[in-house]
Amino acid sequence: MTTTASPSAPANAARHGAARPLVELRGVGKRYSSGTLAVAGVDLDLFGGEFVSLLGPSGCGKSTVLRMIAGLGEPSVGRIDWPAAKRDRRGQPVRDVGFVFQEPTLMPWATALQNVMLPLRLEKMASREAADRAAAALQAVGLDAFLRAYPRELSGGMKMRVSIARALVTEPRILLLDEPFAALDEITRHKLNDDLLALWSKAAFTVLFVTHSVFESVYLSQRIVVMAARPGRILADVAIDAPFPRDTAFRTSVEYAEACKIVSARLAEAITA
Template identity: 45%
Template structure:
């Protein structure tokens, strides 16, 4: 872990009011996330994974503690410097916009000139394999293709921090595997700092440098597992799943989750 991480979380607490009762979602969470790290968060349903992600995005206000996203450095991107971008499980594309217009949306909001927007959008549309669909509307695309649009839009804004909340959970298994490999390829090219929430231990092992395993509600850091020490970069879905150490790593994380996962409801 570098001396100066990109994201620092210190003593984070988040409470919600549910039917006039205070419910603690996150309790004393401490975490450092390195620049360029791919951190995956797993935990029992209802443990606060998405709450932690939303707090990092500024969409939830901490009840206690703090989150600090360190300023950009020359290695963080190509100069647009959006602080963060978020990719959700739902296909967050605008149905009245073409693929190109969707990918350009964040760039337009930043005031990027039209010619430059088209250049950047075209680059990422090509990276996600949608060149032939640039002028197509979302209703003409499959679910996997719409999620490719979401990925292209997020990376196009050159975020310092990319936050992903189960982006592939609703997809069929084959499409999910293809998009996992695609995400790894783009991430390895751009070296973005990524925080990724998933319920899939397989997905966590395929994607992560480290896996943050959370406790049941209120969410705390149970353990952080260093995956990159076992599965080197660059990697692919196939290379991880066929590695003899895969089962051991899967079992290690499952053993951390199993006691609480069985008794927690969403």
């Protein structure tokens, strides 16, 4: 494991050689109309195929950073660039992202299949093709037997699987997840951690995963970016060098315990910074 305190984005870029980042944040800050300064001076690079967690205390701006990357909010200062993105007709970068919120946010009147089809239908995809793609996405998350089920007929974990399938059905290059498993029981959460890693390893998309759990971040991530309490700033960038796939044996290993100890120390520093 390697730890960089108060990391600069160029320092992290050195780990990736000549590769261009998919997303590049420079000096990003966000002040809300109420006057609250949520985020200040964030420099962050996300590279192709990475699994990165944003870890920090509640209210430190993790979700704000995620939403700005997704285009659901704009920085007050600084810039967010997409060096490797496709461009639209106006030359603007296409934000090729999928977003999984803290709550599944499913349409209660629609089946699982119809919920997952929604992004494709908004893109004007033909119904048959959209249905086939949505069915394949639900199969990938283990819900092929529940295509016609309504949200009220699904458990909390199953609803979150539908939400993940909906985010992945457009085959985004970057998947943004905002504490998606926080409300689930530990057994379900561990299973979904494993399933998410399996999906990531197959499709090789980039993941930015917001969590306040040290244990979850260490289990999932290649890098953990630790943020300080408001205003949110990046104080440490911890590389988790343990190989994939990871399993129950890793959760009980000395290597895992040591990584959790290091990340916990960085989080404690961030809370008091």
